[in-house]
Amino acid sequence: MKYSALTLALQGLRNHRDWRPAWRNATPKKSYDAIIIGGGGHGLGAAFYLAKKHGIRNVAVLEKGWLGGGNTARNTMTIRDNFLYPDNARFHHAAVKAWHSLSTELNFNIMLSKRGMTTVLMSERDLSDAQRMVNTTALFGAKHRIIDLAELQRRLPMAVSPERLPIVGGIHHPDVVIARHDAIAWGYARAASKFGVDIVENCEVVDIHCDAQGVCGVETTQGRIATRKLGMAVAGHGKQVAAMAEIVLPIETVPLQALVSSPVKPVIDDVVVLRGFNTYFMQSDKGELVMGAGTDPYPSYAQRGSPQIPEAIIAAILQVFPMFERMKFMRQWAGVLDITYDNTPIISKTPVAGFYVDVAGSGGFKTTPLAAMMHADLIANDRPDPMIDAYSLDRFANGRLILERASYGNR
Amino acid sequence: MTESLFRIASAGRVDRTKKLTFTFNGRTYSGYAGDTLASALLANGVSIVGRSFKYHRPRGIMSAGPEETNAIVQLLGDFDEPNVVATMLPLFEGLEARSVNARPTVEFDLGAIKNLFHRFIPAGFYYKTFMWPADRWDWYGSAIRRVAGWGTAPATPAGGRYEHRYHHCDVLIVGAGPAGLAAALAAGRTGARVLLVDNQVEPGGSLLGTNLVIDGTAALQWIAGITAELDAMPDVVRLSEASATGYYDQNFLTVVENRPDKHWVRERLWKIRAKQVVLATGAIERPIAFADNDRPGVMLAAAASNYCVRYGVMPGHTAVIFTNNNGSYQHAIDLVRSGVAVATIIDLRAQADPELSAAAHAEGIEILHSSHISKVYGSRKLRAVEVVAKTGVAAARRIRCDLLAVSGGWNPTIHLFSQSGGKPIYDTDIASFVPGATVQNQLSVGACKGSFQLSRCIGDGLVAGARSAAACGFDSDDIAAPACTAEASLDIIPAWEVPLPKPSGLAFLDFNNDVTTKDIRLAVREGYRSVELVKRYTTAGMGIDQGKSGNVNIIGLLAEITDTKPGTVGTTTYRPAYSPISFGAMAGADNGHSIIPWRRTPITDWFVDNGGRLDETGALFRRPLYIAHAGESASDAINREALAVRNGVGIYDGTPLGKISVKGPDAVTFLNRVYTNAWDKLPVGRCKFGYMLHDDGRLLDDGVTFRLTDDHYLMSTGSGVAAVVLKHLEKLLHCDWPDLDVYLTPVSDQWAVICVCGPLARDVVRAAGIDINVDPESFRFLDTRYCKVAGIDARVSRVTYTGELSFEVVVATRHGRNCWQALLAAGEAFDITPVGSDTSMLLRTEKAFIAAGLEGDGHANIYDVGMGWVVSKNKGDFIGKRSTERDLSVGGPRPEVVGLLPDDTEFVPPKGSPIINTNTDDDAQKMIGMVTIGFHSPNLQRSIALAQIRDGRSRIGETISVFTKQQIKTAKICEPVFFDPDGERMRN
Amino acid sequence: MIYIDCPHCGERNEDEFVYGGDVAHRRPEDPAALSDAQWCNYIYTVPNTKGWAEEHWWHMRGCQRWITVHRNSVNNELQSVLREKGND
Amino acid sequence: MAGYDATVKILPHSGFLDLRGNAVVRQICSDVLGLSLPAAANQLKTATDGRIVYCISNDHWILQIVDGRQNDVLRTLEQAAVGLSHSFVDVSDMYIQIRLSGPESQEVLSQAVSIDIHPRVFPPGATARAGFAETTAQLHCVDDAPTFIVTVYSSYRQYAIDLLNTAIGAA
CATH class of the missing domain: 3.10.20.440 (2Fe-2S iron-sulphur cluster binding domain, sarcosine oxidase, alpha subunit, N-terminal domain)
Incomplete structure (x- = not known):
């Protein structure tokens, strides 16, 4: 049933009894033309684009738990493109654009809000780095703009310049948007399911089978399934899954924590980055302040929060927004990211023919549609689009990395 | 009144x-x-x-x-x-x-x-x-x-004061209800260090709202007795209005104390490391989902009796009780004894505990079994309820009341247990979740473990307290458990919802986010079947109460709808904070400098007093970018300072530089392995510039290292990377080269470093009374000498960061300010000019002294930045060597650092501006490089820039395009050194 | 806030320490003997052990020594160190 | 506004020597100084002339000298250790010392220090090098007032004083 105000109204009169599952809960068939491991935004998206753009509809998405239960469920919903190096700047700028028509395309409201982002700069050195980022990314159409103190004050009237790190200026990023994170998984699942894609929950892949030609199938908790094309879009355990095909992925698994306040009426529209404190926050549509910082300083698979990260984040926010003193910290959580040495994704073929990976997005929520599209294209055509040439696994054999770590908030 | x-x-x-x-x-x-x-x-x-x-x-x-x-x-x-x-x-x-x-x-x-x-x-x-x-x-x-x-x-801002306090204890007890008090008593009597925290204003927990009897006296007296004994124990700390909010790794817990003993502190965040933890967090009563169960006047049964007993407030005058368990009978009796007219107990069960039934009847309460609420009258204030029998055809009955006290059972407060990493399990006896196996040094006792009888709470509390203390090495005699009012078991039948009288009715599960039974059914109908998906789709449990009252009902209903068991559905993840914490308490005490220290050199205050425009320059120091005269613009000040250094003399505070003493017989071997160049031939009393790489080939740091004695070197590092370099070097010694006999000692804060630079620098140090011969022949470039400057013990070296004749004067930190003043005084006759770091950035750009963080930003290797001359070809392995060789063998274009001379000499290429190939529209191929820094050089009277350009060194002499502000500007690629290319001035 | 048992200083909060990598990720003895690909593999690929691992940590705000810590990356469980006896 | 019952005072400069070496060096230093260097971290020994030696780890000590004769001591130690692998470095200006004293000084210090400083485990004579808010300090409990000597890096002098005064909460 198409989602619209009209069907919603009609169902309202019928006590919503005709709504059907948003996606079919399938039992796996014996074989598929393509299988995607990982039922998050990236994996479901890849299946959707395989079906829609490449006509490959005999596809299964295998999810070991519930749909969108990985990093799709644990992020801060921010979609931004403030990257420094040409390959990343180009890809992420295109990635932001790829979100824009998604609600209509999927007939599922992912609640994309054009909030914009304001980065608060607290030293001349940061300002100088910002100039570099703004000037470089302008070439790829990004609209980041250095703003002076007066404009910053207009955008964030509540901000107070901290004594220890006085504000020197800011950057405005008009293209930054936020989206309802869970909705992207559900929207893709529903749209893919309509094309006939099988979505299999509670189905863990326990082995990958290969023969002389490459991938030939997977062993799962629901039995063996044959395929010649296998895509992997998992977060947090990418290393373990790839190892089933004897591929050693150069990734490290690191927690990323975030927290929310209890909800209040709208106080701030922009996503705010406090550069000097390596902290950012925004206000969700529900009214919570959603706050975050960098990844934890050591690797871990434990999706556990620690006390010191929320303390540091909130202390930093109070330096610039002291009026939030009586706001309330309500809930913290931790996701786990697979990150590469250069904090840049891998969307690539692998040494095993027919096995493709879309991993290590380093907080890859923001790239979901474009990465999924590129992954699907890679699976369908067995060659990378020029857009993702630089994201190949080969770079870890020749040292041609994209070392973004110096760039803006890249985590 | x-x-x-x-x-x-x-x-x-x-x-x-x-x-x-x-x-x-x-x-x-x-x-x-x-x-x-x-x-x-x-x-x-x-x-x-x-x-x-x-x-x-x-x-x-x-x-x-x-x-x-x-x-x-x-x-x-x-x-x-x-x-x-x-x-x-x-x-x-x-x-x-x-x-x-x-x-x-x-x-x-x-x-x-x-x-x-x-x-x-x-x-x-x-x-x-x-x-x-x-x-x-x-x-x-x-x-x-x-x-x-x-x-x-x-x-x-509210302007409140907050503080954090670290605390260690043997036994931390969360909850001062009967179980927690008993545990505290047992642990306290052993002499262990005990911390007892409770979120109410006074201890007692659930007992405060009941009329139970312990040891023959009112429970309140029992509480008072224990509290007095605990308060007399020197190593027992007891906190009220203190909510345990988070349970983290290795028994680290956070507790927020409201209105602590110190009146000027609004809230205190305790950060507790406990050897043993006893959780006695009690249980939370849950509602029942029936139509319009959210009307004002509908209240939880225990809460209703609590208001009567504890606060002396009747939440209504005429009450009806709706329950599915024995617990509410006592609450009904307490209500009656408080003066509330209780007409009826509506019990979903076919029968109740006979004694409780008799007691209720004795109070004149009617009991309707196998019945439930079907309707609630009064949308703004409860007026009546309608009750129907579960089966049969008996007509609905209407009962007038202004209070409907509801109990759907009790949910143990397992939040902290779950945060500790433990997995809850479903207990059919109480129709709720209880703690499974413990994973940290922790015990759960009392209602939070599903034990609702008072005698068991106290008995288990005593045992847990004694066991926890014993685990910390404290023993004492057993304490006999007191006799308590006997209580019937809960004997609950789960009631996740009762049928709605009409399909459009609303029965709430999560009152905070307005989630109804129909929403859960809709979610399941639409395929959102996992409890996590249901939560996310309906927002159930995501409100301010974080699902404290509603979550288990949702799980139960979900199990019913999906035809499984609540234990199979499982809970969503419990995460901190148990109850919300103010931002102020999270941040703690703040004096404006708390979270980011401001490290000061002995000269920092001079800059503050003399117009220095301070800025963050790494390692928590704030250094002057320039020192502006009154009315002077930033660029004017920088130009003035830069001209002074090239034509007269400048003075610069180099104290933030990192300094590491490297000593031992293998010191030279160590330097050879961590720097790209060779150190065997450096004589005592001389110094040398070195480059340090990461093992991946990236530039890590550059700096000058002095040979002080035969086996003793002093390394200087960039200020921002000082700690990184120390960690890097210590790790190599520990993990990779444990055979090397070398000791590293960080000495950054020991020395103040003052640089006098410019053609007149020699005159200034002479005027300051330096007591060694500083003639060019006897004190050469890269010499270092112990001497006195202005009567102060110093080590003076001929090193430069500007390309000019320079004397680096190093004195003990306590003499730094005096030495600075003495040099300023001595330089007055030569118009000595204090300079800031923006100025030195300009001067180093003129000289193409490479900055690891700008020109070498992750892609460039040491050859790319034109520093190949610092790489020794005749020594063994060094850190970064293999990666640098890999770059050579892999081949392909390299991002090489070159100079740029814009055709428009007034155009300063902005940092980061792409250098583009105008012959292609392919975005991926378009950008061939980037400006790393640009300046207007007052010394050259034109704009200059450094840039990273793909194979730039082979293109010297070509004209390229700089893309800036949607315009294209042309510039000529040149050798990067713009000023004094042969370095005659610094060697002078 | 994990509680790391430093062999010199005893148990201390994690914020006194800096993580320094998996002990199993050893720098090759003779880098020159490795092919480019082998060397790159060493530089860019860490073991990323799921479960118990030995790790280097630097006690920056204590004894300033590098120590070895046994940690379970699945749940942050730690193993206590064995101390030498006979310290006076 | 009232505050905790504790006072903060900056102590006059002392001399400090950073000593590194193995058990042999440790013995030689002990002999020369007439002060036995402790073998385990976070222990100290005090001499009658006011010298204190803090053990940082099993090959690392910091010697505090209050009479200003650190250069002489350094020379004597160097002579005694000739030929042995060691490192003796003058770090007199690396550190400054703050004295925190008063009945509530433990409450004040535990706002900045996460180690256990309860008198049961940190009585007079106890020492430890540990995190102190955002920096590091050598902590030394000297009496049961209680009084703590907090030794911090000299560039953190103002930070440490401001921090303790804020913790005391005096107006």
Whole structure:
């Protein structure tokens, strides 16, 4: 049933009894033309684009738990493109654009809000780095703009310049948007399911089978399934899954924590980055302040929060927004990211023919549609689009990395 | 003023001698010390305290604890604060509060019109609409944002003081109810260090709201006895109004203490490391889902009796009890004894405990078994309920009442247990989740473990306290458990919902986010079957109470709908904070410099006093970018300083540089392995420039290392990377080269470093009375000597960061300021000019002294930045060598550093500007390089820049295009050294 | 806030320490003997052990020594160190 | 506004020597100084002339000298250790010392220090090098007032004083 105000109204009169599952809960068939491991935004998206753009509809998405239960469920919903190096700047700028028509395309409201982002700069050195980022990314159409103190004050009237790190200026990023994170998984699942894609929950892949030609199938908790094309879009355990095909992925698994306040009426529209404190926050549509910082300083698979990260984040926010003193910290959580040495994704073929990976997005929520599209294209055509040439696994054999770590908030 | 109709003459623990006046929604009321805002509102007959989140339905007080979902208020006045839970807020004189989420008033809320349309806005409705016009959610989103949210963020800081305190103890006990008090007593008597925390204003927990008997006396007396004994123990700390909010790794817990003993502190965050933890966090009563179960006047049964017994407030005059367990019978009796007329107990079960039934009958209470509520009358204030039998054809009966006390059973408060990493398991005896196996050094006792009988709570508490202390090495004799009022078992039958009389009715599960039974069914119908998906699709459990009262009912209902067991459905993840913590308490004490220290050199204050424009320059120092004269612009000041260094003399504070003493027989071997160049031939009394790489080939640091004695070197590092370099070097020694006999000692703070630079530098140090011969022949470039400058012991070296004749004067930190002043005084005759770091950046750009963080930004290797001359070809392995060789063998274009001379000599290429190939439209091929820094050089009287360009060195002499501000500017590629290419000036 | 048992200083909060990598990720003895691909593999690929691992940590705000810590990356469980006896 | 009952005072400069070496070096230093260097971290020994030696780890000590003769001591130690692998470095200006004293000084210090400083485990004579808010300090409990000597890096002098005064909470 198409989602619209009209069907919603009609169902309202019928006590919503005709709504059907948003996606079919399938039992796996014996074989598929393509299988995607990982039922998050990236994996479901890849299946959707395989079906829609490449006509490959005999596809299964295998999810070991519930749909969108990985990093799709644990992020801060921010979609931004403030990257420094040409390959990343180009890809992420295109990635932001790829979100824009998604609600209509999927007939599922992912609640994309054009909030914009304001980065608060607290030293001349940061300002100088910002100039570099703004000037470089302008070439790829990004609209980041250095703003002076007066404009910053207009955008964030509540901000107070901290004594220890006085504000020197800011950057405005008009293209930054936020989206309802869970909705992207559900929207893709529903749209893919309509094309006939099988979505299999509670189905863990326990082995990958290969023969002389490459991938030939997977062993799962629901039995063996044959395929010649296998895509992997998992977060947090990418290393373990790839190892089933004897591929050693150069990734490290690191927690990323975030927290929310209890909800209040709208106080701030922009996503705010406090550069000097390596902290950012925004206000969700529900009214919570959603706050975050960098990844934890050591690797871990434990999706556990620690006390010191929320303390540091909130202390930093109070330096610039002291009026939030009586706001309330309500809930913290931790996701786990697979990150590469250069904090840049891998969307690539692998040494095993027919096995493709879309991993290590380093907080890859923001790239979901474009990465999924590129992954699907890679699976369908067995060659990378020029857009993702630089994201190949080969770079870890020749040292041609994209070392973004110096760039803006890249985590 | 006469006593309110709802206040019971003499019952309760409020202090009737202390009357307090407060304001709620603009009306003034009074209450007593010992009241919460909630009890005081009930005492004044205020039935509507808030409006619900989505449908704006009127809501009354529901509970008496932190699980409250309805009485969420905004504090006003001096204490402006959003989302305060009224049931946990002690009343104070002058308190001002208002309801949240209601416009214009809580009695007449325009938002309530949404209640009429509720059928059109079920769970997840927004996913299905607001997509027209194409993807303009923004339009709707901003409107929806305004009606979402609860309270209002204050516009100004409250100015409260907060503090953090670290605390260690042998046994931490969370909860001072019967189990927790018993545990504290048993642990305390052993002599162990005990910390007992409780979120109420006084200890006792559930006992405060009951009339139970312990050891033949009222429970309150038992509490007082234990409390007095605990307070007399020197190593027992007891906190009230202290909520344990987080349980982290290795028994690290956070506790927020409101109004601690120090009156100037508003809240204190305790950060506790406990050897053993006893959780005695109690249980939370849960509601039952029936039609309109959210009407003002519907309250949890234990809360209703708690208000009577503890606060002396009747939440209503005529009550009906609706229950599925034995626990509510005692509550009904307590209500009657408090003066509330209890007409009927409606029990979903076919039978109850015979003794309890008899006792209820004796109080004149009618009991209707196998029955349930079918209808609630009175939308703004309860007037009556309708009851029907579960089976059979008996007609519905209407019973007048203004209080409906409901109990759907009890949920152990397992939040902290779950946060500790433990997995909850479903216990069919109590129809709820209890702690499974413990994973840290922790025990759960009492109601939070599913033990609801008082005698067991106390007995288990005593055992747990003694066992925990024993685990820390403290033993003592067993304490006999006291005799307690006998209690029947719960004997519960789960009641996740009762049938709705008509399909359009609403039965709430999560009152905070307005999630109904129909929403759960809809979610399941639409395929959102996992408990996590149900939570996310319906937002159940995501409100201010974080699902404390509603979650288990949702799990139970979900199990019923999906035909499985609650234990199979499982819980969602419990995460900190158990109850919300103010940002102020999270941040702790702040003096403006708390979270980021400001490290100072001995000369920092001089710059503060003399116009230095300070800026963050790494390693927590703030250094002057330039030192502006009155009325001078930044660029004027930088130009003046730069000209002074090239033509006269400048002086610069280099103290933030990192310094590491490297000593031992293998020191030279070590230097050879960590630097790219060779150190074997450096004589004592000389120094040398070195480059350090990461093992991946990236530039790590550059700096000068001095040979002080045969086996003793002093390494200087960049200020920002000093700590990184020390860690890097110590790790190599420990992990990779344990055979090397070398000791590293960080000595950065030991020495003040003052640089005198410029053609007249020699004259200045002479005028300052340097006591060695500084002639060029006897004190050569890269010499270092111990001597006196202005009578101060110093080590002076001929090193430069500007390309000019320079003397680096190093003195002990305590003499730094004196030495600076002496050099300034000596230089006065030569017009000595203090210079800042922006100026030295300009000077180093003129000289193409490479900055690891700019020109070498992750892609460039040491050859790319033109520093190949620092790489020794004739020594063994060094850190970064293999990666640098790999770059050579892999081949391909390299990002090489070159100079740029813009054709327009006034055009300063902005940092980061792409250098583009104008012959292609392919975005990927277009950018061939980037400006790393650009300046207008006052010395060359033209603009200059450094840039990273693909194979740039082979293109020297070519003209390229710089893309800036959507324009294209041309520039000529040149050798990067713009000034004094042969370095004659620094060697002078 | 994990509680790391430093062999010199005893148990201390994690914020006194800096993580320094998996002990199993050893720098090759003779880098020159490795092919480019082998060397790159060493530089860019860490073991990323799921479960118990030995790790290097630097006690920056204590004894300033590098120590070895046994940690379970699945749940942050730690193993206590064995101390030498006979310290006076 | 009242504050905790504790006072903060900056102590006059002392001399400090950073000593590194193995057990042999440790013995030689002990002999020369007439002060036995402790073998385990976070222990100290005090001499009658006011010298204190803090053990940082099993090959690392910091010697505090209060009579200003650190250069002489350094020379004597160097002579005694000739031929042995060691490192003796003058770090007199690396550190400054703050004295925190008063009945509530433990409450003040535990706002900045996460180690256990309860008198049961940190009585007079106890020492430890540990995190102190955002920096590092050598902590030394000297009497049961209680009084703590807090030794911090000299560039953190103002930070440490401001921090302790804020913790005391005096107006």
